[in-house]
Amino acid sequence: MSVSRISALGAIALSGALALSACASENTGATPGAGSTAAGSTAAGSTAAGDCFSGDLKAEGSSAQKNAIDEAIKAYQTACADANIDYQPTGSGAGIKQFIAKQVDFAGSDSALKTEPKDGKIEADDAKAACGTEAWNLPMVTGPIAIAYNVKGVDKLVLNAEVAAKIFDGKITTWNDPAIAALNKGVTLPATPIKVFFRSDESGTTENFTKYLKAAAPDAWSYETGKKWTGKGEGKEKSAGVATATKGQDGGITYVELSYAQQNQLPMAQIDTGSGPVELTAESAGKTIATAKQTGMGNNLALKIDYATKEAGAYPIVLVTYEIVCSKYADAETGKKVKSFLKTFASDEVQKGLEAKGYAPLPTEVATKVQAAVDAIS
Amino acid sequence: MSTVTGVSAADQTPGPDGRRPLQADTASTGRMGDRLFGGAATVSGVLVIVLVTLIAIFLIVQAVPALMDNSANFFTSRVWAPGGEQPAFGILEFLWTTVTASTIAMVLSVPVGVAVALFLTQYAPSWMRRPAAGLVDLLAAVPSIVYGLWGLIAFAPVFKPVQSFIQDKLGWFPLFAPTGISGGTICFIGVVLAIMVLPIVTALSREVFDQTPTAHKEGALALGATQWEMIRTAVLPFGRPGVISASMLALGRALGETIAVTFLVSALADGNPWSWSLFNGGETFASKIANNASEFSNPNKTGAYIAAGLVLFVLTFVVNSIARVVIERRKAFTE
Numbered sequence: 001m002s003v004s005r006i007s008a009l010g011a012i013a014l015s016g017a018l019a020l021s022a023c024a025s026e027n028t029g030a031t032p033g034a035g036s037t038a039a040g041s042t043a044a045g046s047t048a049a050g051d052c053f054s055g056d057l058k059a060e061g062s063s064a065q066k067n068a069i070d071e072a073i074k075a076y077q078t079a080c081a082d083a084n085i086d087y088q089p090t091g092s093g094a095g096i097k098q099f100i101a102k103q104v105d106f107a108g109s110d111s112a113l114k115t116e117p118k119d120g121k122i123e124a125d126d127a128k129a130a131c132g133t134e135a136w137n138l139p140m141v142t143g144p145i146a147i148a149y150n151v152k153g154v155d156k157l158v159l160n161a162e163v164a165a166k167i168f169d170g171k172i173t174t175w176n177d178p179a180i181a182a183l184n185k186g187v188t189l190p191a192t193p194i195k196v197f198f199r200s201d202e203s204g205t206t207e208n209f210t211k212y213l214k215a216a217a218p219d220a221w222s223y224e225t226g227k228k229w230t231g232k233g234e235g236k237e238k239s240a241g242v243a244t245a246t247k248g249q250d251g252g253i254t255y256v257e258l259s260y261a262q263q264n265q266l267p268m269a270q271i272d273t274g275s276g277p278v279e280l281t282a283e284s285a286g287k288t289i290a291t292a293k294q295t296g297m298g299n300n301l302a303l304k305i306d307y308a309t310k311e312a313g314a315y316p317i318v319l320v321t322y323e324i325v326c327s328k329y330a331d332a333e334t335g336k337k338v339k340s341f342l343k344t345f346a347s348d349e350v351q352k353g354l355e356a357k358g359y360a361p362l363p364t365e366v367a368t369k370v371q372a373a374v375d376a377i378s
Numbered sequence: 379m380s381t382v383t384g385v386s387a388a389d390q391t392p393g394p395d396g397r398r399p400l401q402a403d404t405a406s407t408g409r410m411g412d413r414l415f416g417g418a419a420t421v422s423g424v425l426v427i428v429l430v431t432l433i434a435i436f437l438i439v440q441a442v443p444a445l446m447d448n449s450a451n452f453f454t455s456r457v458w459a460p461g462g463e464q465p466a467f468g469i470l471e472f473l474w475t476t477v478t479a480s481t482i483a484m485v486l487s488v489p490v491g492v493a494v495a496l497f498l499t500q501y502a503p504s505w506m507r508r509p510a511a512g513l514v515d516l517l518a519a520v521p522s523i524v525y526g527l528w529g530l531i532a533f534a535p536v537f538k539p540v541q542s543f544i545q546d547k548l549g550w551f552p553l554f555a556p557t558g559i560s561g562g563t564i565c566f567i568g569v570v571l572a573i574m575v576l577p578i579v580t581a582l583s584r585e586v587f588d589q590t591p592t593a594h595k596e597g598a599l600a601l602g603a604t605q606w607e608m609i610r611t612a613v614l615p616f617g618r619p620g621v622i623s624a625s626m627l628a629l630g631r632a633l634g635e636t637i638a639v640t641f642l643v644s645a646l647a648d649g650n651p652w653s654w655s656l657f658n659g660g661e662t663f664a665s666k667i668a669n670n671a672s673e674f675s676n677p678n679k680t681g682a683y684i685a686a687g688l689v690l691f692v693l694t695f696v697v698n699s700i701a702r703v704v705i706e707r708r709k710a711f712t713e
Contacts, residue, residue: 063672091672121676195560200645200661202673227673228459228648234559234659235645237669244530245644249560 053337054082061088061095061108063238064204064257065321067357068141069108072345075353085341092204093227099135099324100126106338107324110204112137112295112302131326136377137302138370140345142360143319144285145209148266149253150246151175151192158183160272161216161308161316167253168196168213169221170232175251183272192251196233197242203227205239208319209255215307216273216316257319258285259358275312282360284315290363292320299327299373301366318360328378339377346370437688444681452685456652458666460682467682469689471646475564475660476690479639480632482568482656483575488625490572491579498580499587500609511584518577526641529570534561534642541565545657555655562644565656570642571635575628582627586620587613619705626701630694636664645669663690 059069066089073085090098092109099107100123113124113135127135147164149157154175159167163179166172172179176189199206206229213221223230236242243260246252258280261268270277278284291309296302307316323342329335344350351361362370447465450457455468498510541563545556557563590613598608644659661669667683674680 093673097674195558198645198647200643201669230648232647232650234562235647235661236562237640237643237665241641245561248535252560 051336051340052080052083053333053340054080055084055337057083057085057334057337057341058104059085059087059095059106059108059323060090060098060104061324062092062110062204062321063089064110064143064319065089065108065141065359067259068143068321068354068359069345071353071357072341072350075350076341076344079344080340083337083341091202093202096123096127096324100130102130105329105334106326106342108140109137109322109324110319111207112322113324127324127326131328132330133326133328134300136300136325136327136373137296137322138325138342138346138373139289139301139303139320139362139366140323140342140370141321141354142285142289142362143205143321143358144258144280144282144315144360145205145212145255145317145319146258146261146266146268146280147253147271147317148243148246148256148261148264148268150250150266151190152250154187154189155267156184156187157267157269158272158277159269160274161213162220164269164271165213165217165220167194168198168231168233168255169223170196171220195249195252196231197236197245197249197252197254198229198231198233199239199242200229200235200237203238204319204321205255205257209317211305212307212317255317257358258360262358271315271317273308273314273316274310278313278315280315282355284313285318285360286363287311287314288316288318289320289360290365292366294369299376301369301373303366325377327376332378335378339374342374342377343371346374434691437684437691440677440681441685441688442681444678445685447678448682457648461676461679465678465682467685469663469686471660472663472666472686473689473693475567475643476633476662476664476693478656479564479568479571479662480629482565483571483632484625484629486569486572487576487579487628488621491576491624491628492583492621494576494580495583495587496609496613498584499590500605500613511581514577514580514584518581522574522635522638523641525570525574526638529566529638529642533570534566537566537569541657552654553656555653555657557653557655557658559644559646559657559659562642562659563657564660567639567643567662568656570638571632574635574638575632578628578631579621579624582624583617583621586617586624590616622701622705626698629697633690633694633697634664635662636668640665640668663687 066087069087073087076085077083087108088095088104089108092107092111095104095107096109096113098104113127115122115124124135147159151157157180159180160183163172163183166179173194175192175194181187181189204227207225207227210221210223210225210230214223214225221231229235234245236245239256239260242254243256243264243266246254246256246266247264256266258268268280270279272278288305288309288311289303291311291314292303292305294301295304302322303320305318305320309316323345325338325342326335329338346362346367348361348367351367354361361367444460444465445452448467449464450466450468452468453473454470455466456471457466457468458471459465460467494514498507498514502510538561544554548554549556594612594616595608598612603611639662643661643665645661646659663686667687670683674683
């Protein structure tokens with residue numbers, strides 16, 4: 001009897017200790033470089049990635065690039081089995097915060113580090129202070145944002161920025177509105193009321209979508225742009241939430257990353273930028289990225305996308321996610337790891353493979369620059 | 379199997395010299411086991427108090443700086459724009475959604491839960507009681523994410539026509555006024571929460587009803603009471619404190635439920651006109667915090683959310699205190 005009691009107590013104590021030690025090991029792992037083995041690049045050999053590392057690499061940030069980075073990690077680990085790369089999709093803000101706090105080796109973000117003060121802080125300067133050297137924004141993944149809809153009997157829909165802005169602002173309330181009909185000659189539009197779904201969490205997708213509306217239809221979209229939705233409609237949690245809600249509601253419309261629209265088999269609107277309707281494809285999204293202006297200096301490749309582009313065949317609503325890295329890591333070993341992994345990520349094979357996951361590969365012009373910048377990391 | 383809410387005869391009978399019964403001289407023999415156990419129990423008790431106090435202090439310390447900078451009224455504003463140069467945030471909308479959804483959940487789950495418990499203890503054939511009780515307990519162990527998924531995929535399409543029907547027929551009444559929200563209304567959240575907390579109410583009430591002294595029940599029946607009269611005069615009064623405890627536990631869960639609500643709820647866009655309708659959307663404290671946790675980019679913004687969390691903490695505390703008071707007063711009237 002007493003034996004079983006003691007063993008029960010022991011079990012409790014043991015499980016407590018295990019839980020505590022689990023916390024502890026997580027903490028040490030979070031410090032850059034600390035959890036890595038000293039073995040370093042002894043395993044370097046003739047692999048696809050060139051130089052493998054063994055040990056841990058930690059990154060955190062944008063959930064929009066989660067599927068893309070998972071592909072890259074898979075590709076990297078096929079070549080380098082000893083590498084352990086962990087990406088936590090906690091959101092861009094959290095990723096940058098952790099990067100500045102030196103908890104992760106690099107961050108994924110939907111927007112480049114801000115150079116103007118926001119909430120009394122300048123992200124770019126904070127990152128620079130954390131690195132000791134300049135921090136670079138490397139565009140790595142292009143995520144086209146689809147305007148997905150669900151209207152019975154309508155498989156093809158053309159919108160332009162102004163009409164889209166009015167729909168998402170609650171000014172156009174039924175699908176057979178003359179403004180929509182004017183863009184869709186020959187399509188029978190029902191009188192179904194329009195139900196707009198927006199992201200109730202703060203999100204880079206919202207930020208980029210509102211930036212597009214503001215840039216391409218400044219008269220129709222009078223709100224501020226930002227991560228928080230400012231238009232009308234009904235809020236749902238994250239990309240999966242808006243996609244599911246639209247799927248389940250006749251007359252629903254939302255803005256969502258391409259992959260979610262594809263997975264939910266939602267039809268996507270074509271955008272008329274002024275030079276004819278453009279369907280959302282990897283190629284048409286890439287075209288917009290290729291026309292983007294670089295705002296950073298040298299290897300800092302922060303891009304300014306021209307959402308109001310009128311280039312023929314360019315789909316204007318795109319989101320570029322960046323990897324935010326130090327140009328020179330205090331710990332050379334960490335620098336090597338980041339460089340080695342990002343080299344794989346920026347490689348043509350991996351970028352091509354992203355298409356199947358609902359992303360668009362970087363256009364050649366940009367990819368070349370990114371590859372050069374990755375080579376310069378130390 | 380014994381719940382603390384039952385009142386035993388020994389508790390009531392005063393001991394000699396006015397001492398409380400069954401206490402003797404605090405009954406320690408000073409032996410090793412006695413001291414060890416007593417010590418361990420004391421430490422655990424103190425630990426809980428310290429924990430709650432620390433959580434309260436943490437919430438207050440984090441919330442106060444943000445509240446000082448707040449340019450809107452924290453309790454009456456409907457704006458939620460924390461962080462930035464001019465932070466402005468108020469909790470009115472969350473408070474309304476949280477309290478309303480939880481109230482709907484309680485109104486639906488407590489009567490049904492008590493009825494299920496009465497059925498299991500008083501009406502059900504004896505071969506059925508154990509397995510049925512087991513099933514109810516099983517329901518209580520289903521993780522809330524499962525309720526969320528089930529609500530979203532299976533229950534929402536079924537509930538939608540019900541919702542539209544009520545809005546069509548009773549829309550003239552402010553509480554049922556039609557709104558543009560399609561799925562995740564306060565009412566829908568309340569119903570899912572009700573299903574979620576039902577097993578808690580049932581499981582605890584069943585335990586208490588089971589403890590009703592057979593003498594009471596047989597006494598009532600011997601005096602000519604019908605089954606229902608016996609339940610009303612013997613079982614229900616005996617179990618009342620337990621039912622209240624169970625309801626409070628359930629209410630606590632409903633108030634704080636996060637994942638399922640975050641999954642289901644439809645948030646409102648900024649500047650949406652105020653509506654008393656139960657068919658409006660809205661976010662609860664917990665869902666708002668959970669949904670935005672990844673974007674806590676600066677202490678001031680975090681502080682605003684923590685301030686909202688503090689309100690939830692205080693709300694739960696107040697509700698529990700009221701329950702304690704009610705139970706204490708009831709105790710005096712039983713037997």
